[in-house]
Amino acid sequence: MNQVSYSKIKDFLDGRCSDEERRSIIEWITRSEENERTFFRWEELYFLGKFKKPDLAKAEEKLLMRIKEECKARKRVLRMRYVFRYAAMIVTLLAITAFAFWYFVTPHTEWMLAQTTFGETKNIVLEDGTKVWLNENTVLKYPKKFLGNKRMLELDGEAYFEVAKNKQMPFVVEGKTMQIEVLGTKFNFKNRTGCRVAEASLLEGEIRARGNDDEGMILLAPGQRVELNSATKQMKIFATDAGMDAMWHDNLIPLDNANIFHIASILEELYDVEFILSPDIDKTVTYSGVLGRKKNIIEVLDILKETIHIDYKIHNNTIFISTR
Known part of the structure; x- marks a missing residue:
């Protein structure tokens, strides 16, 4: 606010101006001695209009108190800004420290990717000794080293697994719509993006099939196949020649x-x-x-x-x- 009129000063003294206008007037008053003298003259006129015997000294004292309170308030705001700024710096530093501790001190998983194209199959051996055969057009994401309490993998396509036994660390293969959990067994799992039906066939041992959207959970015995229809959200179990279902791999x-x-x-x-x-x-x-x-x-x-x-x-x- 470069120019302040007498009417604005009246609104200020009457308490009818906004907080922003009030701050602007205070800043204008303290900007120069000339502005300060002008304000006192206008304030005298204001009180002459309201009282027969204006007390100019009291008016000046009241104004100075207001100016001091405003300055204190501004200092508090600035102080809080510095506090928040330093707090933000501390939080950022703690976050960086925590990440550095996790990355350099805490063991973490390095993920690997195996994939096949049309007409191609591939065999890989995981670090726990599990053997995996990938059918064509398949992507498998797996950790270079298994950590934690589960052996987690992600499958998009079809794969045959011969899982190394480890009762303390279940083996979990997560597909787009269904996941399979085992301790040690042989099974075939097909769960491809864009394919309506996911299926798993069990050759040996026992597996637990579960829908990713809580469609249900089914335990399979050897010679059984589970199918999950992503459209109807239904899981069904069938008798099957599981060896034939997995015949493609060998x-x-x-x-x-x-x-x-x-x-x-x-x-x-x-x-x-x-x-x-x-x-x-x-x-x-x-x-x-x-x-x-x-x-x-x-x-x-x-x-x-x-x-x-x-x-x-x-x-x-x-x-x-x-x-x-």
């Missing part, structure tokens, strides 16, 4: 007391062919072991021909099986 087809009809149904799904079996084939004969997946069905049939003694003929996409 290209081995597991056979456990499988007869020729079961073997044929597996090959139909893998190679997109159709089998017709001779009526004289014995359904009670079973086979156990592993059958290696080959590039084409003919290579597989040649192996079966020598191991389980069958003959075959192929016409277009149909395969006829008979006994020797």
Whole structure:
């Protein structure tokens, strides 16, 4: 406020001005001796209008008291500003010290990333001895060293796990919609971004499947598969050939007391062919072991021909099986 009028001084003396105007008038008065004299003359005029015998000395004393109070208030504000400024500096220093202590003294996890592209699979071994196979188009985030009370990983895609046992440190794989917790087991887990259904199949041991949005929790036994539908928020459990669910990771087809009809149904799904079996084939004969997946069905049939003694003929996409 560069110019102060008599009407403003009247509002000031009457207590009708705002706090900002009041501060401006005080600053104007203390800016120069001339402003101070002008104010006293206007104050005298003000009191002459209100009282018959104005007490100029008392008016000046009242004004000086106001000016002193205002100056004290300004000093308190400045003092508080310095206090807050130093407090902020102390808090910042403490935060930096705490971070430095955490980073340089407290053990912390260094995260690693493994990923595959289209048509690519990859095998990695974690620091605890756990073996992981990544299917195509998969990303796995895992710690270089497991710390804390859990072995945590993040999966986007499909992976097969053979988990090293550690009862004191459960193994947890977190997907986009579902997480799997185990102590030591073999399982296949598929939870891909953009895929509506997440699923996990158990080969050995026991796993606990849990929805990330509290859809539920299910304990799986070997030979079971759990599916979580992200659209319906429902978790369901099914009987499955878990070895077949995870067959992609090693290209081995597991056979456990499988007869020729079961073997044929597996090959139909893998190679997109159709089998017709001779009526004289014995359904009670079973086979156990592993059958290696080959590039084409003919290579597989040649192996079966020598191991389980069958003959075959192929016409277009149909395969006829008979006994020797």
